[in-house]
Amino acid sequence: MKKLQNTLYITQPDVYLSLDGDNVVLLKEQEKLGRVPLHNLESIVAFGYTGASPALMGYCADNNVSLLFLTMNGRFLARVTGESRGNVILRKKQYALSEDETKSARIARNFIIGKIYNHKWILERTTRDYPLRVNVEQFKEASQQLSALILEVRNCEQLDRLRGFEGQAAITYNKLFDSMILQQKEDFQFHLRSRRPPLDNVNAMLSFSYTLLAHDTASALEAVGLDSYVGFLHRDRPGRVSLALDLMEELRGVMADKFVLTQINKKLVSKEDFVKKENGAVIMTDEARKRFLTAWQNRKQEKITHPYLGEKISWGLVPHAQALLLARHLRNDLDEYPPFLWK
Amino acid sequence: MAYSDDDDALMLSGIQHFHFCKRQWALIHIEQQWAEDFRTIEGQHLHRNADQPFTREKRGDKLVVRAMPVKSRQLGITGICDVVEFIRDNSGVEINGAEGKYVAYPVEYKRGKPKLEDIDVLQLTAQAMCLEEMLLCDVRTGYIFYNEIKHRIEVPLTDELKLKVGSILEEMQDYYRRGYTPKVRTGAFCESCSLQHICLPKLMNKQTVKSYVEGKIRE
Ligand code: SF4
Numbered sequence: 001m002k003k004l005q006n007t008l009y010i011t012q013p014d015v016y017l018s019l020d021g022d023n024v025v026l027l028k029e030q031e032k033l034g035r036v037p038l039h040n041l042e043s044i045v046a047f048g049y050t051g052a053s054p055a056l057m058g059y060c061a062d063n064n065v066s067l068l069f070l071t072m073n074g075r076f077l078a079r080v081t082g083e084s085r086g087n088v089i090l091r092k093k094q095y096a097l098s099e100d101e102t103k104s105a106r107i108a109r110n111f112i113i114g115k116i117y118n119h120k121w122i123l124e125r126t127t128r129d130y131p132l133r134v135n136v137e138q139f140k141e142a143s144q145q146l147s148a149l150i151l152e153v154r155n156c157e158q159l160d161r162l163r164g165f166e167g168q169a170a171i172t173y174n175k176l177f178d179s180m181i182l183q184q185k186e187d188f189q190f191h192l193r194s195r196r197p198p199l200d201n202v203n204a205m206l207s208f209s210y211t212l213l214a215h216d217t218a219s220a221l222e223a224v225g226l227d228s229y230v231g232f233l234h235r236d237r238p239g240r241v242s243l244a245l246d247l248m249e250e251l252r253g254v255m256a257d258k259f260v261l262t263q264i265n266k267k268l269v270s271k272e273d274f275v276k277k278e279n280g281a282v283i284m285t286d287e288a289r290k291r292f293l294t295a296w297q298n299r300k301q302e303k304i305t306h307p308y309l310g311e312k313i314s315w316g317l318v319p320h321a322q323a324l325l326l327a328r329h330l331r332n333d334l335d336e337y338p339p340f341l342w343k
Numbered sequence: 344m345a346y347s348d349d350d351d352a353l354m355l356s357g358i359q360h361f362h363f364c365k366r367q368w369a370l371i372h373i374e375q376q377w378a379e380d381f382r383t384i385e386g387q388h389l390h391r392n393a394d395q396p397f398t399r400e401k402r403g404d405k406l407v408v409r410a411m412p413v414k415s416r417q418l419g420i421t422g423i424c425d426v427v428e429f430i431r432d433n434s435g436v437e438i439n440g441a442e443g444k445y446v447a448y449p450v451e452y453k454r455g456k457p458k459l460e461d462i463d464v465l466q467l468t469a470q471a472m473c474l475e476e477m478l479l480c481d482v483r484t485g486y487i488f489y490n491e492i493k494h495r496i497e498v499p500l501t502d503e504l505k506l507k508v509g510s511i512l513e514e515m516q517d518y519y520r521r522g523y524t525p526k527v528r529t530g531a532f533c534e535s536c537s538l539q540h541i542c543l544p545k546l547m548n549k550q551t552v553k554s555y556v557e558g559k560i561r562e
Contacts, residue, residue: 087374087375087376089373089374089522090374110556113556113560117559117560147560150560151560154556154557154560224541225374225376307555307559308549308552308555309543309545309546311545324541324543325546328543328546329552331374331524333524333526333546333547334546334552335551335552335553336551336552336553336556337552338552338555338556339556341555341556341559341560
């Protein structure tokens with residue numbers, strides 16, 4: 001597996017990015033804030049767009065460094081994608097499969113199996129780690145429901161029905177999400193998923209981590225030569241990275257939800273880290289966002305054994321490994337797409 | 344079969360990759376998934392070509408041409424000959440801009456020492472076949488200069504070798520046309536392959552995904 005490289009997060013809204021040789025130079029009102037060698041970077045994520053020079057964009061496109069612009073709250077603005085490596089053949093297969101509902105469903109169901117399986121094991125682990133804090137019986141029951149849904153999904157070849165099963169599984173899991181928040185209950189509660197905008201602290205963190213994850217999966221897909229905009233489960237919609245969202249389904253729980261829960265349960269965030277806007281939207285403060293990103297980066301460095309590859313890799317490479325496996329399936333090297341089944 | 348579209352011609356140097364591992368060749372030449380060092384090699388090749396476009400030197404009865412672009416429609420390949428020596432010989436053919444008749448001898452330069460396998464020979468043969476087609480002549484002898492022994496070795500370019508090159512190229516063309524990346528037997532040689540991170544050779548001997556998924560969900 002390739003090496004995990006760094007992501008450079010620009011958290012100040014008024015920083016201009018420019019190119020100098022093989023370095024990205026960060027400028028603030030003509031003053032140099034710093035320079036970072038580009039060959040160590042896998043991607044650059046800028047919050048609060050001021051600008052980047054065309055030269056830098058060109059360099060990033062040529063060298064497979066992904067460059068992403070988000071609003072301060074993490075809403076997607078734009079992404080620089082280069083003329084990707086020669087992947088016409090792979091992409092044509094991807095497009096052909098995405099046109100075929102049944103074949104799409106056979107791939108999509110493995111994304112969903114991954115999602116439900118991982119959610120199930122998050123619940124199971126919670127009962128194992130905190131048997132005295134949670135209602136074990138309730139968790140076990142939910143876990144069994146999820147197991148039953150996985151078996152249904154396994155035999156399903158229709159996208160609509162798949163979405164139905166996924167919805168059912170999400171209800172079962174979301175119902176218990178709040179019970180997995182074991183600290184700072186007054187300030188952190190989960191009732192409903194609210195997205196645009198997130199209306200409470202937990203949703204603000206979930207939204208933020210999903211944005212980061214969507215970026216990681218989209219870059220991973222592009223890097224192996226796939227088109228992150230053409231999905232199997234999520235259908236085409238202009239500007240939507242449907243395939244990245246597909247791939248993200250199985251990673252949300254283990255990479256984002258668990259991360260957010262840890263932040264709360266280990267008291268790495270507190271209510272002071274959030275502000276409520278006039279429209280009810282809750283966002284993280286600059287300071288909190290920086291800490292969040294550092295923790296996110298550290299988590300990416302942690303190693304695991306990939307359940308299918310059997311190889312030790314870092315969490316940060318999981319999206320890449322899955323993208324590679326998906327590409328391998330699309331070109332018929334693998335009989336199915338192997339979802340990331342984490343326990 | 345003749346290949347008319349130059350854009351579709353395969354790179355002659357790919358014969359080496361194909362010989363090393365068919366999958367490696369397909370990853371580089373069909374899927375263009377080359378890893379850094381291949382890109383660098385391509386770069387150097389182009390560079391060298393631009394530096395010395397088709398230079399000709401005359402030394403007595405010998406005409407030496409460097410970095411000569413060659414192609415064969417019949418085989419559907421293009422490439423570059425390091426050196427072609429034209430030796431004045433009445434059994435040869437006339438060439439543009441030179442007096443008399445000449446026989447062509449391709450010379451390939453290699454960094455290492457002579458190998459037991461015939462991969463360098465196959466590449467030289469393919470170059471010879473291009474020359475035969477372009478000059479309408481016979482090319483029966485070539486040379487490989489090995490830098491490590493500072494010595495050139497004479498290589499008879501037999502009909503047998505030419506048939507072999509023909510059938511290798513047919514297989515390459517077939518994969519190329521179908522956009523097909525073959526699965527291959529993997530081995531220790533994968534360790535030295537710079538595409539191993541893309542190829543994932545271990546996957547070719549793994550359990551099926553079906554049994555992985557079904558095993559996990561029934562645990
Ligand atoms: S890793 Fe092995 S099987 Fe894969 S392309 Fe390289 S040599 Fe061939």
